[in-house]
Amino acid sequence: MPADHGDEAELFARVDELLADLSAQRIPLPPPRERARRRKAAGLSTDQIADALGCPAEDIAAWETGAQEPLAARRAAYARLLQGLKTLQRPEHQDTPPHQEPTPTPPSRAGKKAEQPSLFPAITPVTSTPRSRTALSQTVKLTGPLAVIDHDDTLTAHFTNGSQLPLDAENLVSLLQWTLRSGLRGDKLSKQGLDRDCDPLIVLTPAASAALHLPVALDDRARLRLADSHPVIIQLRQAGFHLTRRGFGPWPSVFRPVTDNKRASVQLAVTAWGALSQDGWNLPLLPPTDLARLLGTYTDRLLTPRGSTAVCGEELMTALRPPTRPRRAPGGGGEPNPRGLHTVLEPAPPEAPDAHPLARGRLSEQAMQEEAWDWNRPPSRQETAQFPHVVGLDTNLAFAAASSGLSVGLNSPPRHALAPAFDEKVPGAWYCDLTHAVLDPRLPSPFTPTGQAPTGPAWYTTPTLAYAQELGMDVQPIEAYLRDETGPYLTPWYERIRNAYLATMADLGVHERIPQADYLAAMKTLATADPALLGLLAALKATAKGGLGKLREGPRGITAPYTRWPALNKPTWRPDIRAAVVSRARVTLHRKMRKMAEETGRYPLAVLADCALYPAHVPTALDVVPPGPDKQGVPGLLRLGVNPGLAKEEGTQSMSWYQQRYDQGTNPARYVKHPA
Known part of the structure; x- marks a missing residue:
């Protein structure tokens, strides 16, 4: 039966469209970091590019990091745009000093803003020619807390000031060796402690992880760590590097033994494994230079990231109130810092969570319920x-x-007392009857997380009983666990x-x-x-x-009831x-x-x-x-x-x-x- 000419024309059109798509996919594009450089040098935002190409701004950011590639007609249009931006700029062989745009004018006190200030003012990246890469990567002494490592033909370090540096590193060992020579390191936050400056942070983009022979994802989903038999781990051991007990996961800490009182440790963040997209981190997809700047700002304002945001919050406490301080007596060394937390303490029985060994056999009414409403x-x-x-x-x-100005117990264990007189200056857990409180039912009770009036004696912290006194109540504790060593x-x-x-x-x-x-x-x-x-x-x-x-x-995970877990030892x-x-x-x-x-x-x-x-x-x-x-x-x-x-x-x-x-x-x- 002869073919219908209309159907034949439609089929030919589809074939031509497919061939056009394949042809467009072969249109060459500059490396991802060069795409971002040209856009920034022209003073264009990702939103402006996206509007011109008719696609989401997230796509532009993905193209500039190499996470995705444009397809078909949009690829051809993007290539045309990048070529046009190149002709508008100076030839690449000319020396162009780093340039930073003027700081945007702050918005009015009313918060009105004609143009939203950006965390990332445009900076022309400082790069090197291929001939000078070896010398630069070996001799440049850097300052700063971190670097974001990307890969496109070669590994490139992106720093918090917007500069870039190609690296002669072919594996993770050579990258760590470069990091330890580079001078990257963050300042310690407290002068009280004995600790040296903070370890440098090296953030690996997915492209860098692949170039360093790390897997795309972790197979061990239970422990979230790379197997000890993986070739990368073996190479680290052979080069004299060690890992902490948590192993090589999204936030591995790699170190060499201390020699001559010198610490040699590097903190890594593997973004392909969720280091900056889970566990409290939810950063947008950014080009490496912008990511370095964002993390640099976080570091300047808080601390160098060390793991989940919860881990960072805990590390910040320790960094500002370190557990040790220089010994004042002759001979130097260190001694416990009385203003920090340096001793592992068991909680008072009512303070222990339900899973804690001290909670075994405890009646529910004997557990402290100081929770939010x-x-x-x-x-x-x-x-x-x-x-x-x-x-x-x-x-x-x-x-x-x-938490500001709140006096809490420090390093002395809780002291048990029967029928103590209440003292609002003493932190502790107090067993007291507040059922006689007369409260307006249109307000939640300040004494229970449900907001309902207490039905019998219960354990309360010092701030709760101090407020009961403020309300004019008679506060007579039955017993208490008190903290004698206190501070804010x-x-x-x-x-x-x-x-x-x-x-x-x-x-x-x-x-x-x-x-x-x-x-x-x-x-x-x-x-x-x-x-x-x-x-x-x-x-x-x-x-x-x-x-x-x-x-x-x-x-964490499935554990037997009343079994100690690692956090209890901190x-x-x-x-x-x-x-x-x-x-x-x-x-x-x-x-x-x-x-x-x-x-x-x-x-x-x-x-x-x-x-x-x-x-x-x-x-x-x-x-x-x-x-x-x-x-x-x-x-x-x-x-x-x-x-x-x-x-x-x-x-x-x-x-x-x-x-x-x-x-x-x-x-x-x-x-x-x-x-x-």
């Missing part, structure tokens, strides 16, 4: 009739802020996190001491800000949250400190809500941790918080502002939505930001 109540008829909306007010870095251990940790958070928010155009309305307007534009800055902000907040969580780190495993922080954050929020009720007559409908839902006439936080004489709120009440301890608008919904969620048995505060 999960409380809600039905709206009254008057509230339903008067307020058609609900507004969530979320406290900025509430638990980190609660977390204060420098909080201050560094606060400063990092405020500096990053200022980069995003949100500043301190501005009227509440201007702060609210600035926060509403945050979602459209520079993704890199938003990724940095999220990492800072996760570091604060995770660091406090590490104080009561639980067992001086920084201190559930009593975490409990005191949570307690202080909870009573601080209660105090503000109580004063809000006295000032405005308005009570919260629900509270989840640090987020309180209030009824509102109109869907804005400005309807809930008093303006104050300077439009910056009233001290002592909930008020809007960027500082830790102040609040932001978490979300708004209708009162009918709240009622529906309440009837379903869920806490509406959990969903006010994302109602779906």
Whole structure:
């Protein structure tokens, strides 16, 4: 049967299209890092390129890192664009000094921004010609805490100042040897400790990992580490390198034995295995130079990354309050630092988590329950009739802020006492009966995580009982476990996190001491800000949250009940400190809500941790918080502002939505930001 000529034409057209696609895929493109260099030299953003090519900006970033390649007609258009950008620039053989664009003008105090400041001002990378690579990689003495290693024909180090350096490294051993010679190292954060400067961080992109013969993914998903029999591990051992007990995973630490009192250690981050995309890290896909700059900013403001954000939070505590200090007596050496945590301590029995050996046989009412709130109540008829909306007010870095100036136990074990007199200056766990408290049911009880009134004696931390006294209650402990050696251990940790958070928010155009309305307007534009800055902000907040969580780190994986786990052997495993922080954050929020009720007559409908839902006439936080004489709120009440301890608008919904969620048995505060 003869073929239909119409069908034949259609088939030929499809074949021609396929051949065109194959032809386009063969169009040569410059190396990924050169693509990024040309774009930046022309002063173009990834958004501008994406708009011209009709694709997402994420695709441009992926093309510039080599994670993906453009296809078909878009590849041809991208090649044409890059060739055009090349002709607009100076010939590559001319010497061009590094150039940094002027710092963007800061936004107004109101947070308005015509152009969002970027973490990454354009910098022409400092590179070397192939003839000079060997000399450079062997003789250049670098400064800085880290380098991002990428690969395209050769390994290239990208530094925090925007410069680049090709390396003569063919395997991981030679890369580590170069790192130890390079001079890369971060400054230590405290002058008290004996530790040397921080180990350098080497971040491997997926392309670099492949070039160094590391697998694309880890086969051992249970332990998340490379097998000891892998050729790379064997090469490291043969070259005299050692690994810590956690092995070669996403964040391996590689070292040589200390010789002549000199430390030779390198921290690695393998991004192909999730080092910067999980465990608190959620950084956007960035070119290597931009990634180096972002991590450099995190390092400058907090510390050199060492693992998950929780690990970084814990390491920051130790770095600022080191366990040892130089010995003052003749002979030098080191001695325990009385302001740090240097001794592994067993918790008091009520402070122990349920999985702890000390919890075996313990009655539930004998366990301390100092946790964050999960409380809600039905709206009254008057509230339903008067307020058609609900507004969530979320406290900025509430638990980190609660740690500032908080006196906690240090290195002495808990001392048991019967019928002690309560002293708000002594950290400890107190067994006390607070059932006689007379509290307004429109507020959650400050003494329980459920917000319900206590039903019998219970264990409380010092901040909770101090607040009970503040409310005029008679506090008579039955027994207690007290800490005699005390100090504000977390204060420098909080201050560094606060400063990092405020500096990053200022980069995003949100500043301190501005009227509440201007702060609210600035926060509403945050979602459209520079993704890199938003990724940095999220990492800072996760570091604060995770660091406090590490104080009561639980067992990992499946373990038998009441069996010790590794975290218990660290001086920084201190559930009593975490409990005191949570307690202080909870009573601080209660105090503000109580004063809000006295000032405005308005009570919260629900509270989840640090987020309180209030009824509102109109869907804005400005309807809930008093303006104050300077439009910056009233001290002592909930008020809007960027500082830790102040609040932001978490979300708004209708009162009918709240009622529906309440009837379903869920806490509406959990969903006010994302109602779906």
